[in-house]
Amino acid sequence: MTPQVSCVSGVEQLMDYLEDVLPLERRADLEAHLAVCARCVAFVASYRETPGVLRRATLAVPPPDLAPRVLEFLRRRG
Amino acid sequence: MAVPGPEPSDESLASRAVAGDESAFEVLVVRYQARAYRLAYRLLGAEGDPQDALQEAFLQVFRKLPSFRGEAKFATWLFRIVTNAALMQRRRRARRPAESLELYLPRFDASGLHAGTPAELQAAAHVEERLDRRLLAEKALAGIERLPDGYRAAFVLRDLEELPTAEVAEVLGLEPAAVRQRVHRARLMLRGYLSDLVGVKP
Numbered sequence: 001m002t003p004q005v006s007c008v009s010g011v012e013q014l015m016d017y018l019e020d021v022l023p024l025e026r027r028a029d030l031e032a033h034l035a036v037c038a039r040c041v042a043f044v045a046s047y048r049e050t051p052g053v054l055r056r057a058t059l060a061v062p063p064p065d066l067a068p069r070v071l072e073f074l075r076r077r078g
Numbered sequence: 079m080a081v082p083g084p085e086p087s088d089e090s091l092a093s094r095a096v097a098g099d100e101s102a103f104e105v106l107v108v109r110y111q112a113r114a115y116r117l118a119y120r121l122l123g124a125e126g127d128p129q130d131a132l133q134e135a136f137l138q139v140f141r142k143l144p145s146f147r148g149e150a151k152f153a154t155w156l157f158r159i160v161t162n163a164a165l166m167q168r169r170r171r172a173r174r175p176a177e178s179l180e181l182y183l184p185r186f187d188a189s190g191l192h193a194g195t196p197a198e199l200q201a202a203a204h205v206e207e208r209l210d211r212r213l214l215a216e217k218a219l220a221g222i223e224r225l226p227d228g229y230r231a232a233f234v235l236r237d238l239e240e241l242p243t244a245e246v247a248e249v250l251g252l253e254p255a256a257v258r259q260r261v262h263r264a265r266l267m268l269r270g271y272l273s274d275l276v277g278v279k280p
Contacts, residue, residue: 006186006189006190006191007186007190007191007192008186008190009190011184011266014262015258015259015261015262015265016258019243019258021258038196039191039192039194039195039196039199040192041196042196042197042199042200043184043192043199043200045200045203046199046200046201046202046203046269046272046273047202047265047266047269048203049202049203050202050203050237050265050268050269050272051237051238051265053202053203053205053206053214053218053272054218054221054222054237054238054268054272055237055238055240056206057206057211057214057215057217057218057219058116058119058120058215058218058219058222058238059116060115060116060119060120060128061112062111062112062115062116062128062129063129066111066112066115066129066132067104067107067108067111069129069133070107070111070129070132070133070136071104071107073133073136073137074107074133074136074137074140077137
């Protein structure tokens with residue numbers, strides 16, 4: 001019998017699972033839990049979306065003359 | 079008409095720059111300025127000065143280039159210098175202590191099950207549909223700013239700059255497992271923070 005994965009332990013292992021470094025047996029246990037836990041499925045969806053939401057919201061555009069300004073700074077200081 | 083050759087590699091430009099070829103260094107600055115600027119911006123938050131951090135970083139790159147031996151990729155080495163320059167600027171800046179994001183960590187009931195319904199648990203995935211873009215941009219930067227110092231750089235490099243975990247580990251001088259642990263904690267907190275922005279408890 002496989003040990004029970006709770007939502008708590010599932011969350012703890014999530015990053016390793018998504019990065020594919022979770023040992024095979026624990027991976028299978030986690031997948032078995034995800035197959036029956038709608039809350040974890042919803043949680044995983046929001047966990048996976050979080051980086052993208054923050055990435056898209058922080059796309060700074062550098063000032064157009066940034067490179068010449070940096071190079072000028074280096075000429076003065078370098 | 080001259081046929082353009084393949085773009086010179088970072089490493090070949092770096093060695094030409096060491097040999098005194100100023101234009102090779104300029105190509106490196108132009109090549110990396112936008113990425114380096116974005117990295118500094120994300121690390122520094124709304125009150126930061128990414129251009130200042132960038133100038134300091136490129137000055138260091140210029141000075142340290144002769145000792146760059148190519149053990150790491152040039153980009154990895156550059157990101158380390160930019161990250162450190164941003165960190166130095168943060169230290170110089172007098173800041174109000176940020177309110178911790180710990181309160182946004184996921185909550186569980188006594189039997190270890192998620193508190194909250196599936197719809198509530200998914201709320202963070204729908205922030206972009208429900209929040210004004212400009213407000214979200216402001217809140218996103220403020221949320222990242224509130225991460226513990228040790229987590230911010232790992233999260234920004236891994237999840238916002240999308241470097242592989244192994245490269246983040248190299249930039250920060252950490253083991254990959256430590257990077258994963260920090261990025262994971264940062265994701266958990268920021269996920270809850272995003273939920274809260276749309277009025278849903280994490």
